[in-house]
Amino acid sequence: xxxxxxxxxxxxxxxxxxxxxxxxxxxxxxxxxxxxxxxxxxxxxxxxxxxxxxxxxxxxxxxxxxxxxxxxxxxxxxxxxxxxxxxxxxxxxxxxxxxxxxxxxxxxxxxxxxxxxxxxxxxxxxxxxxxxxxxxxxxxxxxxxxxxxxxxxxxxxxxxxxxxxxxxxxxxxxxxxxxxxxxxxxxxxxxxxxxxxxxxxxxxxxxxxxxxxxxxxxxxxxxxxxxxxxxxxxxxxxxxxxxxxxxxxxxxxxxxxxxxxxxxxxxxxxxxxxxxxxxxxxxxxxxxxxxxxxxxxxxxxxxxxxxxxxxxxxxxxxxxxxxxxxxxxxxxxxxxxxxxxxxxxxxxxxxxxxxxxxxxxxxxxxxxxxxxxxxxxxxxxxxxxxxxxxxxxxxxxxxxxxxxxxxxxxxxxxxxxxxxxxxxxxxxxxxx
Amino acid sequence: xxxxxxxxxxxxxxxxxxxxxxxxxxxxxxxxxxxxxxxxxxxxxxxxxxxxxxxxxxxxxxxxxxxxxxxxxxxxxxxxxxxxxxxxxxxxxxxxxxxxxxxxxxxxxxxxxxxxxxxxxxxxxxxxxxxxxxxxxxxxxxxxxxxxxxxxxxxxxxxxxxxxxxxxxxxxxxxxxxxxxxxxxxxxxxxxxxxxxxxxxxxxxxxxxxxxxxxxxxxxxxxxxxxxxxxxxxxxxxxxxxxx
Numbered sequence: 001x002x003x004x005x006x007x008x009x010x011x012x013x014x015x016x017x018x019x020x021x022x023x024x025x026x027x028x029x030x031x032x033x034x035x036x037x038x039x040x041x042x043x044x045x046x047x048x049x050x051x052x053x054x055x056x057x058x059x060x061x062x063x064x065x066x067x068x069x070x071x072x073x074x075x076x077x078x079x080x081x082x083x084x085x086x087x088x089x090x091x092x093x094x095x096x097x098x099x100x101x102x103x104x105x106x107x108x109x110x111x112x113x114x115x116x117x118x119x120x121x122x123x124x125x126x127x128x129x130x131x132x133x134x135x136x137x138x139x140x141x142x143x144x145x146x147x148x149x150x151x152x153x154x155x156x157x158x159x160x161x162x163x164x165x166x167x168x169x170x171x172x173x174x175x176x177x178x179x180x181x182x183x184x185x186x187x188x189x190x191x192x193x194x195x196x197x198x199x200x201x202x203x204x205x206x207x208x209x210x211x212x213x214x215x216x217x218x219x220x221x222x223x224x225x226x227x228x229x230x231x232x233x234x235x236x237x238x239x240x241x242x243x244x245x246x247x248x249x250x251x252x253x254x255x256x257x258x259x260x261x262x263x264x265x266x267x268x269x270x271x272x273x274x275x276x277x278x279x280x281x282x283x284x285x286x287x288x289x290x291x292x293x294x295x296x297x298x299x300x301x302x303x304x305x306x307x308x309x310x311x312x313x314x315x316x317x318x319x320x321x322x323x324x325x326x327x328x329x330x331x332x333x334x335x336x337x338x339x340x341x342x343x344x345x346x347x348x349x350x351x352x353x354x355x356x357x358x359x360x361x362x363x364x365x366x367x368x369x370x371x372x373x374x375x376x377x378x379x380x381x382x383x384x385x386x387x388x389x390x391x392x393x394x395x396x397x398x399x400x401x402x403x404x405x406x407x408x409x410x411x412x413x414x415x416x417x418x419x420x421x422x423x424x425x426x427x428x429x430x431x432x
Numbered sequence: 433x434x435x436x437x438x439x440x441x442x443x444x445x446x447x448x449x450x451x452x453x454x455x456x457x458x459x460x461x462x463x464x465x466x467x468x469x470x471x472x473x474x475x476x477x478x479x480x481x482x483x484x485x486x487x488x489x490x491x492x493x494x495x496x497x498x499x500x501x502x503x504x505x506x507x508x509x510x511x512x513x514x515x516x517x518x519x520x521x522x523x524x525x526x527x528x529x530x531x532x533x534x535x536x537x538x539x540x541x542x543x544x545x546x547x548x549x550x551x552x553x554x555x556x557x558x559x560x561x562x563x564x565x566x567x568x569x570x571x572x573x574x575x576x577x578x579x580x581x582x583x584x585x586x587x588x589x590x591x592x593x594x595x596x597x598x599x600x601x602x603x604x605x606x607x608x609x610x611x612x613x614x615x616x617x618x619x620x621x622x623x624x625x626x627x628x629x630x631x632x633x634x635x636x637x638x639x640x641x642x643x644x645x646x647x648x649x650x651x652x653x654x655x656x657x658x659x660x661x662x663x664x665x666x667x668x669x670x671x672x673x674x675x676x
Contacts, residue, residue, distance in 0.1 A: 001623030025445065025619050026470055061619075064473055065480035075480075089456070089481050 002033060003055065010046050011292055013299030014360040015388050017050035017421060025061035030164075033057060035139065035417040038164040040080055040107030044114065045302045046388030047421035048159055056420075057164065059109055065089070066167060073172040074132060079109030079165045084283055091178035091278055096228065098130040098173040102333075104283040109165040114385040115157030115346040117337065119204040119226065119282070125340020126348050128156030130171045136163030138412055147342075153401075154408030156343030159384060159423060162412040177230030180204075180281040185271035186264065190219025190316050194352070197336040203227050204281070206335050210260040211319065211328035211356055212253070219319055221334065222267050226281050233275050239286060242293040250294060251359060253326040260330055285331070295359055300329070301388050303368050304355035306337055306348065307380035314378035315352050318371050322356060327364045329357040344401035344408075345428075347383045355386065365389060384422065392427035402428070434484070434511030435563075436460040438502075440491055440546060441519035443470050445618025446568065449636035450516060455483035460509065464491035464502065465519075493519045493545025494537060499552050507556055515553060516639075517546045517567040522583045522620060535582055542586035547593045554597065558604040564643055565601070566609045567594045571651070574612070574660040578675050591649075598648060609642055610649045611635075614656040628653060 003020035024030040038057045039049035049056070063080035073095055077086065084104020086097055101116040110116075115128040124130070134155065136143045143163065145152050155162045187193035187207065197207055202225035209221040249255070285291050292300070307315050322328050332355065339350040358364035368389050375382060381398040382390050396402055409429060416429065423429050437454050439447055442463035455461055455478035463471045463478070468488060475486035489502050506513060521541040528534045550565065557563055572580050573587030591610050598608035613635050615626035630653050638652040651657040663676070 004623040023619070023622060025448075026443075026467075029619070064477040066473070066476055068480050 002029075008042065008050065009299070010049055010388065011043050012045035012301055012360070012388055013292055013295070013297075014301055015047045015050060015299075015421065017047070017052040019051050019053055020055045021058050022055070023058040023061055027062075027166075030057070030062065030137070030166075031140070035164075035413075035415075037160055037418045037420045038079075038109065039160075040110040041082065041105045043101075043103050043106050043110060044385045045300075046384075046386065047425060048114070048384055050421040051419070052421050059164070060107065062166075063107070068172075073174070074169055075172050076133075076167060076169040077108055078167045079107060079112075081108050082106065083108065083111060084279065084286065087278060087282065088178075090172060091175060091228075094174060094177070095172040096175040096278075097127075098124050098171060099127040100282050101127070102283065102285070104279060104286050108168050108170070109160075112156060112165055112168060113158060113160045114383075115341065115343050115348075116385065117340075117348055119206045119224075119335070121340060121348060122200075122205065122336055122338040123203060124173070125338060126156075126342050126346055128342025128346065129340055130173075131156065131342070132169045132171055134168040135166045136412075137166050138163040142166065150404070150408050151412065153343045154405050154412070157341070157346035157384070158343055158405060158409070159345065159420065159428070161409045161418050161423060161429070163418070175228040177228060178278045179229050179231050179233050180226045180276045180278055181229040181273065182276050182281055183225045183271065183273045184267045185223050185225075186267055186269060187219075187221050187223050189216060190319070193219050193221050193223065193334060194312060194336075196223040197334065197352075200225055200336075206333060208263070209319070209332045209334045209354070209356075210264055211322050211332040212257045212260050212326070214320075214323045218323055219316065219334075220264060222264065224281075226276075228278070229275065231275060233277050239289040241289045242291060244293065245297045246294045248296045248298070248359070250296065251329055256328060256330050263330065295329075295357075298360040300357050300359050301364065301368055302355060302357050302386040303371055304353060304383040304386040305371070305375035305380045306351050306353040306383075307375060307378040308349065308351040311378040311380065312352055314374060314380075315354055318374050319354065321370065321374075322367070325363070325367050327358050327361075327367055329359070332356040344405035345384065345399055347381060347385070349381060351380070353383075355383075387422075387426075390426060392425070395426050395428070434460070434509075435514065436462060436506070436509045436511065437514045437516060438462040438464060438489075438506060440464050440515070440517045440549065441493075442474060443467050444518040444520070445620060445632045446613065446616055446635050447516070447518035448474065449632035450518075450639055451478060452481060453636050453640055455479075455481040455486070458482050458484055459514075460484045461486040462489055462506065462509075463487070464489040466490070466492050491519075491549070493542075494540045496545070496548045499549050502549075503553055503556060506553070512563045513557060513560055514563045515550070515557075515565045517550070517565070519546050520568065520570075520587075522580065525578075525580050525582065528582050538582050539586050539589070542583065543589040543593065546590065550593075550597060554601060557601060557606045561605045564607040564609065564646075565594075565597065566611055566639060566643060568611045568613065569594065571612050571614050571656050571660050575663050575671070607643070607646050609639075609647055611639055611642070612649065612651050612656065612660075614651075614653060614659075628655060628659075 478486035569591035
C-alpha cells in the first residue's frame with residue numbers, strides 16, 4: 001500500500017493535519033508516487049511539513065549515505081539522512097557537517113528546505129552555504145542544482161516548493177574528534193549577556209536565557225562556548241522517552257521559574273570548563289525522545305526572530321514583555337548571528353536571534369502576535385522552521401526577495417502540487 | 433578478530449536496520465538479494481558507516497543454482513562467519529486462495545530457499561566452530577490462523593528447521609537464533625492496521641542484544657512471547673471458531 005490515511009503534526013503539535021502519507025524506501029517506490037510535498041522527520045515546529053486533506057511524502061526512509069571523498073570532505077547523502085547520524089559516523093574520523101541545527105533528527109532535506117543555522121553561524125554561515133550540489137525531483141525528472149543559480153537560491157530555505165529534494169552533496173568540515181570542550185559562563189544580566197556573545201571568538205557560541213528573570217536580572221543566562229576535541233568521555237546513554245502527554249501544569253510558571261533558577265546556578269559564578277560528548281553539546285534535547293509531549297496534548301508554539309544588531313534594544317523590550325507575561329518555558333536561546341544565508345527565503349541576518357517556547361494557550365498566542373509585530377517593526381524576521389502563527393503580509397515585508405523566489409517556484413511547480421499548509425497560511429506563493 | 437556477516441534478503445525493512453548497526457560495528461558485510469542496484473546502494477551506505485568492507489551477492493530464494501558459488505566466496509573470507517536470514521514474502525491470504533499455485537513461492541521464499549542455503553552453509557560454519565545464524569520466523573508461525581495460514585505454515589516450518597539446526601550446530605560452537613517478530617512498521621506492512629506494532633530499529637536492537645546473550649528464540653517485542661503463549665493453549669474446538 002502506497003498511501004496511508006494519517007493524522008500528523010509539526011513538532012510543536014499545535015498545528016495538525018489529516019491526509020494521506022506515503023513512505024517510500026527506494027527510488028522505485030518514490031517514482032511510483034504522484035507529485036506531493038515531501039517532509040523528513042517533521043522537526044519544524046509549525047505547519048511546514050503539513051498538507052491538510054492532501055498528500056505528503058515521508059522521505060525519512062530514503063536516508064542512505066552515498067559517497068564520501070576523504071581528500072576533499074565532500075559527502076553525498078540521500079535527503080532523509082539525519083544530521084546527527086552523519087555527525088556520529090564521521091566525527092571519529094575527523095569530519096563534521098559544517099553546520100548543524102539544534103536537533104540531530106533533522107534530515108538533510110529539511111536542513112536545505114529551511115536553510116538552517118547552528119551554534120557557529122557567526123563563523124560558518126548557514127547550512128546552504130556548504131551545499132555543493134543537490135538533486136531535485138521535478139515532475140518525475142531529476143534535476144541537478146548547483147550553487148550560484150536562481151533555482152539553488154529558491155531551493156535553499158525554499159520550503160520544498162521547487163521540487164522534492166532527493167539527495168545532496170555537502171562540504172564537511174575538519175574536527176579534532178568526537179567530544180566537545182565546553183566553557184560555560186554566567187551572564188547576570190542582558191548587557192553582560194550580549195557583551196559575552198559579542199566578544200566570543202569560539203567556534204561555537206550560544207546563550208541559554210532565563211526568560212522568567214525580571215528587573216535587574218532581565219536577560220540573565222549562561223553563555224556556552226565549544227571547541228571540538230579528541231579524547232575519551234563516556235558515550236551518551238540511550239535516549240529517554242516521555243511516555244505520555246504531560247498534564248498542563250507540568251510547565252506552569254512556578255515550575256519553570258524554579259527550574260531556571262537551578263539551571264542558572266548549576267554553573268559556578270566563576271564559570272567552568274567541561275568535556276561533553278559531541279551529541280550532548282549540539283543536540284541537548286535529543287536526550288529526551290519526544291520531549292514535545294512535555295507540553296501536553298495541546299502542544300506549543302515556538303517564537304524565533306532575528307533583529308539587526310542596532311535593534312538590540314527592541315529585542316530587550318521583547319524579552320521584558322515575555323518575562324512579565326509569566327508564560328515562558330525553560331527553553332530559550334539567545335544567539336548572535338552573522339550575515340550568512342544561502343537562499344531568497346533564508347532566515348539569517350546579521351544581528352541577534354531569540355528563540356523561545358510557549359504552551360499553546362490563548363494568552364501565549366496573543367503574546368506571540370505582539371512579539372511578531374515588534375520583530376517586524378525592528379526590521380527583523382521570523383523563522384519558517386518555527387513559525388505557526390504569523391500572517392502573510394508580515395512575512396512578505398520581512399523577506400524582500402520573496403518575488404524572486406515566487407518566480408522560480410512558479411517555473412518549478414506551476415500546478416502548485418507542492419503547496420503545504422504553511423505556504424497557504426502565509427500566502428507565500430501568491431502574496432505580492 | 434575478523435568477522436563477516438552474510439545477510440540474505442538484505443533489502444527487507446528489518447534487514448536494513450540490522451545491517452546499519454552491524455556496519456557501524458565494523459564487520460565485513462555480504463549483502464545478498466535479488467535487487468542488485470538497491471543492494472549496491474546499501475553496500476555504499478555500509479562502507480560509509482564503518483563496515484570493514486561490503487560486497488553485493490545475487491541471491492534468489494526460488495533458485496538455488498548459485499548457492500555453491502556464494503558459499504565458495506564466503507569460504508575465502510577468513511575469520512568468524514555469521515549469517516542472518518530475512519528473506520520472505522507475505523501475500524494476502526485471499527490472493528493465495530484465489531491462486532493456490534502461489535503457495536509454492538511462499539514456501540520457497542520463507543522456508544525452502546533459506547533452508548537450502550543454510551544446509552549447504554552449515555558445514556563451513558561447523559569447520560570454523562564459531563559465529564552465529566539468525567533466522568526470521570514470525571509469530572504467525574506459532575498457530576495457523578484464518579488471516580495468513582500459508583505464510584504462517586511456511587514460517588512455522590522455518591522455525592522448526594532452525595530449531596533442528598540449532599541442535600546440530602550448537603555441538604560445534606555455532607549459535608542459532610530464531611527471531612519471531614510481531615508486526616513491524618516496514619514497507620511490507622505499511623498502511624495495515626496491526627496490533628502492538630514496533631519499529632525496524634527496535635527489532636534490530638533486540639536482535640543484536642539477543643545474539644550477544646545467545647538467545648535461542650527471540651520474540652520482539654517481548655510481549656509476543658506471552659500473547660502467543662496464550663494463543664497456543666486455546667483448545668482447538670474453541671480456536672477454530674475464533675478469528676484473531
